[in-house]
Structures are given as structure tokens and as C-alpha cells.
Amino acid sequence: MSATTTDRDEFVRLTDPYRRELLAHCYRMLGSVDEAEDLVQETYLRAWRSYDGYEGRASLRTWLHRIATNTCLTALESRARRPLPSGLGGPAETPEEPLTAPVTDVPWLQPLPDALVDPANVVAARGSLRLALVAALQNLPARQRAVLILRDVLAWRAAEVAVLLGTSTAAVKSSLQRARARLDEVAPDEDLLAEPEGAADREVLDRYVAAFENADLDALIGLLQDGVELEMPPYLQWFSGKKDVLRFLRARVHDKGTLRMLRTRANGQPAVAMYVRDADGVFRGHSVQVLTVREDALARITAFIDARVLDRFELPRELS
Numbered sequence: 001m002s003a004t005t006t007d008r009d010e011f012v013r014l015t016d017p018y019r020r021e022l023l024a025h026c027y028r029m030l031g032s033v034d035e036a037e038d039l040v041q042e043t044y045l046r047a048w049r050s051y052d053g054y055e056g057r058a059s060l061r062t063w064l065h066r067i068a069t070n071t072c073l074t075a076l077e078s079r080a081r082r083p084l085p086s087g088l089g090g091p092a093e094t095p096e097e098p099l100t101a102p103v104t105d106v107p108w109l110q111p112l113p114d115a116l117v118d119p120a121n122v123v124a125a126r127g128s129l130r131l132a133l134v135a136a137l138q139n140l141p142a143r144q145r146a147v148l149i150l151r152d153v154l155a156w157r158a159a160e161v162a163v164l165l166g167t168s169t170a171a172v173k174s175s176l177q178r179a180r181a182r183l184d185e186v187a188p189d190e191d192l193l194a195e196p197e198g199a200a201d202r203e204v205l206d207r208y209v210a211a212f213e214n215a216d217l218d219a220l221i222g223l224l225q226d227g228v229e230l231e232m233p234p235y236l237q238w239f240s241g242k243k244d245v246l247r248f249l250r251a252r253v254h255d256k257g258t259l260r261m262l263r264t265r266a267n268g269q270p271a272v273a274m275y276v277r278d279a280d281g282v283f284r285g286h287s288v289q290v291l292t293v294r295e296d297a298l299a300r301i302t303a304f305i306d307a308r309v310l311d312r313f314e315l316p317r318e319l320s
Contacts, residue, residue, distance in 0.1 A: 008048075011047075011048055011051055014060060015047060015060065015064060018061055018064050019040060019044075020116065020117055020118040021061075022040050022043060022064060022065070022068050023037065023040050023116060024112070024116075024129060025072075025149065025154070026039045026040055026043075026068055026072055027112050027129070027134070028128065028129070028137060028145075028149050028153065029069070029073075029076070029137075029142075029145060029146065030072060030075065030076070030079070030082070031081070031082035031109045031110065031137070031138050032082055032107070032109075032110050033110045033111075033113075033116070034110065035075065035079075039068065039071050039072055039075055040068070042071050043067050043071050046067050046071065047064060047067050050067075062156075062160070065154065069146050069164060070164070073143065073146060076142040076145075077142070079107070080107055081107075081138040081139065082107050082108060082109040082110070082138050083106065083108070083109060083135065083138060084109050084135050084231055084233060084238075084302065085235065085236050085237065085238040086135075086229065086238050087138070087139070087186075088236065089236065091229070091238055091239055091240035091241075091244070092237040092238065092239060092244075093244070095239050095244045095245070095247040095248035096247055096251045099232070099235045099237055100235065100236065100237065102234040102235055102305070103234050103236055106233075106234065108233040108304075109131070109134065109135055109138065110304070110309070110312075111131065111266040111267060111271070111290050111302075111304055111309065112129060112134075112266060113264070113266055113312055113314075114264075114265035114266060114267075115265075117129070117268075128153040129267045129268045130267055130269065130292075131266075131267045131269065131290050131292070131302055132187050132292065132300070133183075133187070134267065135187070136186050136187035137149070137183075139182060139183075140182055140183075143165060143175065144175050144176075144178060144179040144182070145179070146161075146165070147161055147175045147176050147179060148176060148180065148183075150164070151172070151176050152176075152180075200293075200296045201270055201293050202270075203296075204270070204291075204293050204296060204297065204298065205263060205270045205291065205293075207219065207222075207223055208220075208261075208272070208291065208298070209261040209263065211223065212253065212259050212261055212274070213256070213259055213260060214256050215253050215257075215258070215259070216256075217246065217249055217253060220249065221242070221246065222297075223297055223298050224242045224245060224246070224297065224298050225242070225294065225295070225297045225298060225299050226241065226242050227240065227242075227299070228240075228241065228242055228245050228298055228299060228300065228301070229245075229300045229301070230245045230248065230300075230301045230303070231300075231303070232287070232302075232303045233302075233304055233305070234306065235305065245301075257277070258276065259275065259276060259277070259283075260274075260277075260283045260319055261273065261274055262275070262315060264288070264313050264315065266288065266313075267290055269290050269291060269292060269293070270290075270291045270293060271288060271289060271290045271291060272288070272289050272291070273285065273288050273313065273315050274286045274289060274303075275318075275319050282318055282319070282320065283318065283319035283320075284317065284318055285307035285310045285315070285316070285317040285318065287303040287304055287305040287306070288303070288304045288309045288310065288313060289301055289302065289304070290302045290304070
């Protein structure tokens with residue numbers, strides 16, 4: 001390319017502030033941090049190639065989101081939706097039995113570390129990044145997904161969305177209505193609400209960590225809502241209700257000092273990384289668990305059981 005170093009420097013200076021925002025946008029569309037990062041790179045490559053033609057007819061932010069949305073829509077033509085186990089079938093009823101083999105041929109939904117989102121916007125964006133909402137979005141056709149995100153998250157006007165998608169304003173409004181109706185079917189309203197982080201949430205997280213590290217499952221009883229759900233991708237089995245969740249945990253958590261937990265955050269929600277002590281006394285990475293706290297109690301525990309997830313959170317795979 002014939003662009004000068006000055007051109008490249010200007011492009012980077014002007015566009016780089018939107019990188020984390022675009023990552024969040026692509027993540028909502030794809031449900032994968034790995035794929036979102038690839039598509040952000042593709043977005044910037046496409047933007048650079050067409051930068052000479054950008055004449056400020058739209059804001060730079062809007063222009064980049066147009067490119068990112070089209071990049072995501074192209075990618076989604078060849079990608080399956082990314083579910084959680086609860087989106088593939090009903091809850092299991094045998095919590096004491098061993099889990100079946102992990103399912104590796106399903107492109108599971110991935111958690112998004114809060115550290116990858118612009119700290120200045122994470123509070124405002126938290127509701128649109130909640131795990132339940134991103135999982136629900138996966139049930140929408142790609143263009144409906146784009147319409148809902150552009151209208152309800154980014155607050156674009158219907159006419160702007162219509163121009164991007166090459167359709168009419170009336171079609172955009174109709175698509176948005178269908179998308180909202182589908183979300184109501186696949187996710188209860190309370191699953192999509194973001195409660196502000198506060199002392200109560202931190203207290204629930206502290207009690208959760210202490211209960212596991214001390215193998216004190218009785219302490220968990222007061223932390224779990226009656227309808228609490230536990231799911232553990234890549235395993236298909238998931239459990240619903242305090243009774244079954246506790247039965248599952250009692251069959252597996254026994255001795256104090258065999259587990260360690262590191263606090264983190266994902267999808268605008270409290271989260272922990274769990275490590276399990278092996279025969280050599282080394283604590284090896286087991287999972288990252290995203291917690292849904294509602295009314296000072298746990299409504300859902302989503303444990304991503306794969307040590308590689310720790311890498312995304314810049315956490316070690318082992319603790320001495």
C-alpha cells in the first residue's frame with residue numbers, strides 16, 4: 001500500500017480507542033472471545049483498506065461498527081450457534097453419578113473477561129454482556145441478532161440499521177419485534193437484568209469462595225436460591241434446583257484445602273477461577289465459574305471446565 005507512515009499513525013490514533021468496544025460488539029454477535037478478536041482484526045484491516053474513502057459522512061465510531069457488523073454477518077454464514085448446556089435439553093436428574101464424557105464437537109459459548117472491555121464503559125455495557133443475554137442472542141438468526149444489538153444496545157436509529165443491512169426501515173422494525181419476542185421465549189426477563197455490583201455481591205462471592213476452600217457445603221445452603229441452576233460446558237448435564245445442585249456438589253467436594261479460588265469478573269458478573277490440588281500438592285486449573293447473583297443469593301453457576309479458559313483471564317494454570 002502506498003500510504004505514508006503519517007497516514008498509518010493517524011489511522012491508529014483515531015481508531016484504536018474503539019478496539020475494546022468493537023470486541024464487545026463482535027462478542028455479542030458471535031458468543032466467542034477467540035472469534036471476536038479475529039473479527040476485530042479483520043474489521044481494522046478492512047477499515048484501513050478503505051480509509052482513504054472515509055470522508056466523515058458518519059462518525060468514525062459508526063463507520064467502524066458498520067464494518068464490524070458486516071464482518072460478523074459474513075462470519076456467521078458458516079458458523080453454528082454457540083449454546084450453553086441448558087440450551088440443548090432439560091436438566092439431568094442423577095447428580096451423584098459421574099458426568100458423561102465432555103462434548104467436544106459443540107462450539108460452546110465462551111465467557112468474556114471484564115478486563116477486555118473498556119473499564120470506562122463496563123458498567124454501562126454490563127447488562128448487554130450478561131451471560132444469559134449473550135446465550136439467548138445465539139437463538140436469533142444472524143440478521144435479527146444484528147438488528148437487536150444495533151437498536152437496543154448501541155441505540156442506532158431504525159433508518160441507520162436499514163442502510164447498513166440494505167433493507168427498509170419497516171423491515172428493521174419488524175425484525176426487532178420478532179427478535180424481542182424470541183428472547184422472551186428463551187430467557188426469562190430476570191435472567192437479562194443486570195444488578196449493580198455492590199457490597200452484597202462481594203459478600204456472596206466471599207462466602208462462596210470460603211465455602212469451597214473449606215469444603216463447607218452446608219455454608220452453601222444459604223447462598224443458593226431454590227431454583228439455582230448449575231451448568232458446566234463442555235458437559236451436557238446440567239442441574240436445576242437447590243436440592244440437586246447440592247447433591248452434585250456433596251458427591252464431589254469433600255476435604256478442606258483441596259480447592260483454591262481466585263476472584264475475577266466476566267460478562268459484568270462476579271466470577272472465580274477454581275484450582276484442584278493433585279497428588280503432588282500442585283493446584284491445577286479446573287474451571288472459570290461465572291456467577292449470577294440475584295437478591296443476595298446465587299441464581300446460576302456456569303462453570304467453564306477447561307484450563308485453557310484461564311489463559312483468557314491472564315490467570316496461571318497452576319498454583320504452588
